[in-house]
Amino acid sequence: MRKTKLLSAAIFVIASFANGRYIHGVNWADETVSCTSRIQSWADGQCGGPGPNFISLQTPQTSWWVLGPADADGNSNMKAWDFDKGDRDYVAGWRGGSPINAEQEIVVFFENALEDKAGSDLIIRLFCGPAAKASVYVSSDLSSFAKVGEIEGSLNGVPGKGGFLYDAEFDFSEKYSEPVHYVKVYREVTASQSGMFFDSFRSAHTKLPQTKAEVIHYGWTILQDTNSDCYTDNVDFAQLAESWKICYDPQTSEFSQLPFEDPNSIPSSCHGVWQAGFGMEADINRDCTVNIQDLILFAEKFLTCTDPSNENCIKPWKL
The missing domain is CATH 2.60.120.260 (Galactose-binding domain-like)
Incomplete structure (x- = not known):
């Protein structure tokens, strides 16, 4: 066949x-x-x-x-x-x-x-x-x-x-x-x-995590934790700032082709960009542009943590 x-x-x-x-x-x-x-x-x-x-x-x-x-x-x-x-x-x-x-x-x-x-x-x-x-x-x-x-x-x-x-x-x-x-x-x-x-x-x-490493491996970190270390802090804010105003939405005039080495590999939509693994972690609302909307969402979870070993952290896998 x-x-x-x-x-x-x-x-x-x-x-x-x-x-x-x-x-x-x-x-x-x-x-x-x-x-x-x-x-x-x-x-x-x-x-x-x-x-x-x-x-x-x-x-x-x-x-x-x-x-x-x-x-x-x-x-x-x-x-x-x-x-x-x-x-x-x-x-x-x-x-x-x-x-x-x-x-x-x-x-x-x-x-x-x-x-x-x-x-x-x-x-x-x-x-x-x-x-x-x-x-x-x-x-x-x-x-x-x-x-x-x-x-x-x-x-x-x-x-x-x-x-x-x-x-x-x-x-x-x-x-x-x-x-x-x-x-x-x-x-x-x-x-x-x-x-x-x-x-x-x-x-x-x-898979439910028991350790910090498992939280990261099994994908239980929150979206605002852009570097996936179980803590939403200034390091994540710096990553958001570094990606500010970058656009990976192929349906807009602001689209940046920077991460796509082969033109034939470019998806046709923002959804396709995320499905293909090219989404930016700082793009918290997953619309392929890092802007004020992402900053608002980031502020809502600033200083939130998901470390199982820290009793003061939230446990989203138990919600």
Whole structure:
């Protein structure tokens, strides 16, 4: 089967920023290792779909739509198509019907391995058609895969309704005992209403920190702690000041291309900049520009700490 490899130099540049991504104890997929030629983004660059962008070396930003935190459901109602309420449909997968879309697959990589623990171990957020079906495989080294389950649409149900997100959960118990670094989803059905689009791949387990090092590693530091040392202080303020007025939003005239070594690696939106790992830590509100709004948010948490060994510090993982 012909696959389109995404490991270009530009992708390596981006992945070096994104690997090992824990956010609030959740382990998210870090890299799209490979995919077949008909994997495409759903949105058309603004909202809605289907879009024309296939995941390829020519449009590398689309490869990040299945990485990092789930982001197709901005208002948390598990529906990805509330465009009038601000949702942006950041998903990628395959459409139904045509034989040209048969035998599609996508493989994602976790820098921090998924583990076999009690209950579910892997969660894939997606939407699909009622006739959709795919098999899910895992591997530790990309050389051999073990099947851990299937995703299947249902008539008049979820999954099976376009745009209604579903969390498919998979338990590795008695199926795979090695640390899981690779997850592959393979299309089993090509027919009308058998499309399937993915929002995110993540661990089912949440890591809670016991030490300062674990707070940092598992992503429990607050956004105002820009240097991730568990203390929001003058050092963080200096980093904010150093980044003042820098703009990484590719949709504005003030956009700075400084961190993007290859023009083909530049994402098409601020969201894509963050998904690709190019966001500035001083950009507290994540709008790709460091300005007065970030300073206001910083002031709200100035001198706040998240060090577990300090009784006077807050413990956001217990809230």
